[in-house]
Amino acid sequence: MNKRIAVIVMLLITILSGCWGAEEPERMLYIHGLGVDYKDGKYEVYAQIIDFSTTANTEQAPNNEVQAEVGHATGDTMDEAIFELYHTMDQKAFWGFLSYIIFSEEALKNANVNPVIDTLTRYRETRYQIWVYGTKEPIEDLLLITPIINKAIMLSQLGDPKNSYVQESFIKPVNLRMLIIGLNEPNHEMPIPFVSISNKWKSEEGPKDATSYSGVGVLSPNEFKGFIPAKKVRGLQWMSNETKRGEITVKIESSEEIFITVVVDKIKVKVEPIVRKEEVTFDIDVSMNAQVSDFEGNVTNDEIRKKVVKEVKKEIKDTYEEALKNDIDIYRLSEHVYRKNLKEWKKIQKDGKVELTEDSIRNLTVKINRFKSERKSYKETIKK
Incomplete structure (x- = not known):
């Protein structure tokens, strides 16, 4: 009897050991x-x-x-x-x-x-x-x-x-x-x-x-x-804390036109909505680090810094205005009102959005926290 049970158990183990449902x-x-x-x-x-x-x-x-x-x-x-x-x-x-x-x-x-x-x-x-x-x-x-x-x-x-x-x-x-x-x-x-x-x-x-x-x-x-x-969408990268690394090329106007490419990282964006009655405006602060390695001619740190700040501001505004043509809140400014001032957002929102105009960005500040070069000097290696 015990042998018969053992044989049956062995047969069952053999049959059930396969993965029948496996692909x-x-x-x-x-x-x-x-x-x-x-x-x-x-x-x-x-x-x-x-x-x-x-x-x-x-x-x-x-x-x-x-x-x-x-x-x-x-x-x-x-x-x-x-x-x-x-x-x-x-x-x-x-x-x-x-x-x-x-x-x-x-x-x-x-x-x-x-x-x-x-x-x-x-x-x-x-x-x-x-x-x-x-x-x-x-x-x-x-x-x-x-x-x-x-x-x-x-x-x-x-x-x-x-x-x-x-x-x-x-x-x-x-x-x-x-x-x-x-x-x-x-x-x-x-x-x-x-x-x-x-x-x-x-x-x-x-x-x-x-x-x-x-x-x-x-x-x-x-x-x-x-x-x-x-x-027209370049400003989007400067308005995101998730941007890892980007480039911006600026023109330095001196005795001749000089173009310099700057690598940008460590971007931090702060958006502060200001609600007055039924009108909302925004103060935007953008900070970043910048690094330059590609240049020609004799230029100064301050010259490059000012040009980068000006160009980043321009790209942010250009993207914002291009999006407004199709009633697009490209920087999700409405969400900042929703997160920071829910009571006022409920009063002024329509379908989840607040009304935006070209003047809705009240202040736009761009700051370079750290500006460095891979070289010790901005002078050209080979003199012309």
């Missing part, structure tokens, strides 16, 4: 990037499938290996388009590694991002750390771009934007979590990076496409409020 990794397709377009009243979905065999053990992908393929499908809803895409897949798609999503400008204008966000956030495999972008370019072309020097595609600028942001904080990356918070809280507007295709790189095989930031698009819960190009 075999080699029998799955991994979605890394997603594109959403909107044409003729229908959603157009682009899914970037990556090959993990080229990224699992190394940062460098094998030469001549295809790192990604892009599928395309159309539907009346986001879900229908995705299921149409499933019809063409050989294996099950896994969404747990989805790193970024790109919206076309038409999708942002016509389809509203809410259905897409709902689809992604309510699915158990996806995360809130998915990076969000907009574009005016063909989405399929963007999804097929591989990193410079054939680095693994998981390390691309779209999939891993924080890496390059530390070195040059021109436009802040935005993920789903940040977007949802920004749209749910005053001022109920949120800028997202716009990306384009750059042809500034070449290899021995010819031109090499790369992605580049072309500006920001601003969303509200109900509409796309507009696009601000890169040359």
